[in-house]
Amino acid sequence: MIRFTNDYSEGAHPRILEAMGAANTEGNFGYSTDPHCENARQMIRDAIGRPDSAVHFLVGGTQTNTVCICAALRPHQAVIAATTGHVCVHETGAIEASGHKCVAAPGTADGKLTPEAIRAVCTAHPDEHMVQPKLVYISNTTEVGGVYTGAELAAIRKVCDELGLLLYLDGARLGSALAAGGATLTELGALCDVFSIGGTKNGALFGEAVCIQNPAIAKDFRYIMKQRGGMLAKGWLLGIQFEQLMQDGLYVELAAHANALALRLREGIAALGYGFSCDSPSNQQFPILPDRVLAKLRGDFHWEEMGKPDADHTAIRLVTSWATRPEAVEAFLAALKKA
Incomplete structure (x- = not known):
């Protein structure tokens, strides 16, 4: 049978498997404190043009979204996402289970949020008798294959600044968006409070890299990672994979x-x-x-x-x-x- 079911049916790119095999018994510190993770962090900072970015590695997308949103929001605050957004429909209520409401807003035919939709949600939540919208969740690509351009991302950043909102971009399929001419890594670094670079759906065995540009979200992030089950003991396995993905343009290739x-x-x-x-x-x-x-x-x-x-x-x-x-x-x- 030929499967077009998803983009994680296969294991990992041979270069990643080879690198993991070579490092199999070298001995490393745990919990992503090893040299491989530190090297991968620096490669990512260079790629996004943000030497100040706090970079962390997690295993999967649901962990990544849950931990990032928990780190960004206070208990009474909510996420704004498109009706088709991954956190609204495909994460079994993981965000709600952590105590934060997802407010679904109508998106475009290809799953994008618009500044007008974001503004409408905030207008509909005017006081303390409702949750306070605080974080805009978008993904590139969207759940239905849409791609945000740099200009579209800048427009969303503008309305976030106007309304006092944080901007989080889920990059589970970021490679596809980059290859399709979407917002660049440097644009993401400049415009997002936090975003992820997905490896699971683009050649890695598993793994997502989180890039935090907002110091308020970065504060105590590893505590939240640990509490939410997002910290991998053998974290060096994640670092090795992102070392390979970020080298020689392999990620976009x-x-x-x-x-x-x-x-x-x-x-x-x-x-x-x-x-x-x-x-x-x-x-x-x-x-x-x-x-x-x-x-x-x-x-x-x-x-x-x-x-x-x-x-x-x-x-x-x-x-x-x-x-x-x-x-x-x-x-x-x-x-x-x-x-």
Whole structure:
């Protein structure tokens, strides 16, 4: 079976596995206090243009979002996110379980928050009888493949400054956004109070790097990491992976491969006359296909179903990764044409 289910079905890029194997028995300090993590931190600071950034490593995306939001908010404060935002729909209420409400705001067709939507949420929460919106959560790419440009990120930063809000960008699929021409690492470093660089979905075995530019969020961050189960004893395994990802442009190179194959899928599907539920330049594509056609493909290929626009069609999600082979894409397109 050929899987287009997600971008973490494979293990890790061979260069990462080789580096981890080479360091397997060298002996390291624990909890990300080792030389590999420190070197990776410096590489990330250089890449984002922020020598003052506090960089931390966590294993997964839900941990990262929960710990960052806990560090940023007081008990009465809330997160603003798009209705389709990951923290609203795919983290089993992890943010709410930590005591903070997620206020969902209507996003664009490709899942982006706008300054107007952010302003509307704050207007609707005027006093102490409601939660106080304090942190804007966005992701690049969005949950449905949208990509924030530098100009769009700057516009959100402007409204955050106007309303006294913090800005957090979830970069679980940041590689794809960078490769698609989204806001650059230096723009993220300049405009976000905190953001993450996702490794799990872009060639790492596991791991997310958190970059904190706001000292108030950085304060006691490791205490919160530990309390929330986000501190890995064998933290050097995370440092080694980010050393490799941040070297020689590997991080964006892997994402560019995934994006190119996703766009080939899009091109081939569109050539057969099918539409898409949204316009995505990323490694996630959302075609709308007839159920009778999907029935013929099921078993040889795997995807996620996103909903039914009508009784006879289903919107599906096709995701490519750093390890997707061009022949897998061509096999899907050939089978689709035949079906």
